[in-house]
Amino acid sequence: MERFLSEDFLLNTTAARQLYHGYAEGMPIVDYHCHIDPKEIFEDRRFENITQVWLGGDHYKWRLMRSNGVDERFITGDASDREKFQKFAESLPRAIGNPMYHWCHLELKNYFGYEGVLNGETAQQVWDLCNEKLQNDPAMSARGLILASNVAMVGTTDDPCSDLEWHKKLAADQSFPVRVCPSFRPDPALNIHKPGFVEYIAKLGQTTGKTLDSVEAVCQALSERIAYFDENGCRAADHGLDYVMYREVSSEQASETLRKALAGQAVSREEAEGYQTALLLHCAREYKARGWVLQLHFSCKRNPNSRMFTALGADCGYDCIAVTDSCSATYALMDALERENNLPKTVLYSLNPADNEWIDTLLGAFQSSEVPGKIQHGSAWWFNDNKIGMTQQMESLANLSVLGNFIGMLTDSRSFLSYARHEYFRRILCSLLGRWIENGEYPADMEYVGGLVKDICTNNAVRYFGL
16 A cells, blocks of 8 residues: 555656656746736745635635535634634545645645644644744745745736736846746736626726727727736736637727727627627737737636625635537637737637547647647646546647647646645656556657656746746
8 A cells, every 4th residue: 555645646657756756856847827926925925824825815725615514704704714724624634536635735745844644633733833834934935935846937917907016026136036927817808798897998098098998999008018018027918718709890890899888788798709809819919929828718617606706706716617619719719810920829728628639639720830839738727637637638638739848737826835736747747658658658768758757847838938
């Protein structure tokens, strides 16, 4: 029987162990998409206790607690941090087979040196151990955790109206060697059909000093912000879509839809899609001109529980996988850009694993010599970043495209401890490749395969994002 979380955790073959310990383990992390606050990095935030760094904004953990019948008071409510940690510790042992169980124990082991298990009985011991380190160990600050994790680059997610104050300060700080890049996230300007759109357009207009009463004006405002982000080190944009849409309309039609929305009138799905398509095409052209990467996240159902959305707001752990037909529209969107030679480097992430195969065949239809793997199937995202989901994503990519050009893992997280997810991914990657070698499906050329492992862990992302 293998010991829980041993040095060879998930590495079930000799080849897998050689690949992980010899090639993957020491590679720097390029965390090109996350939701960490750059202000916390610059100010080198210290956390008072494990609840702040672990449960403060982690909707994965919140979902787990709700599924165990924990009252909301102990999740997002007014219970003390100690009480919240206790309820989580009591819930965790029931999550057998859930990646959360693995992530939590990897984080406890890697950052706090705790090699036991977390449950209701050990909660006080873990609480005391973690808090002592967080409060007294100089290396347990935000910057210290990043450096200890061997992170080379952090790609945050930023509003187009941001002045990027903290990115500027970090860029000027020679004492911190990690590159922290903003990423352009213009969703509020595209989501014409969602609450808050009118207010956001007003904010964008105020930021740029423009009257945004036409689609051309909105596009010009976004262009100005894209240029500003580019001046401040941005390498990528990210669009979170319910589904990928493509509906060609004239500029006047898109502007008429905009004016309807600004007047408080409802817009139809078709009208919204026309406006969104116009802005997507415009932004993609701008990204291409600057060598940026376009990331498209889709097939997510946001806030299906309307009662809890009203009570708690967005991003509180109630989102779900959506079954959408994004296939035809993605082909059409990319073809429209390719026809005019304006298709940027693009990463596609679907929350629905049923989309793996069509994404992987799409890649081959739009590659170019610009960079190996110009069109990428993004790492198994969100509900799929588990052992089965990661393996399925990589097997599909290998079957239908070129796994060796894959840009690898990202945290997509708000926590400074989530870099353990890169270790989890790397162990799963080496387990998969090691199994193929042991089965005689690939030559046992460990130096060459080790090079592929290094590329997927780090080097491909460095090249792809122009770092």
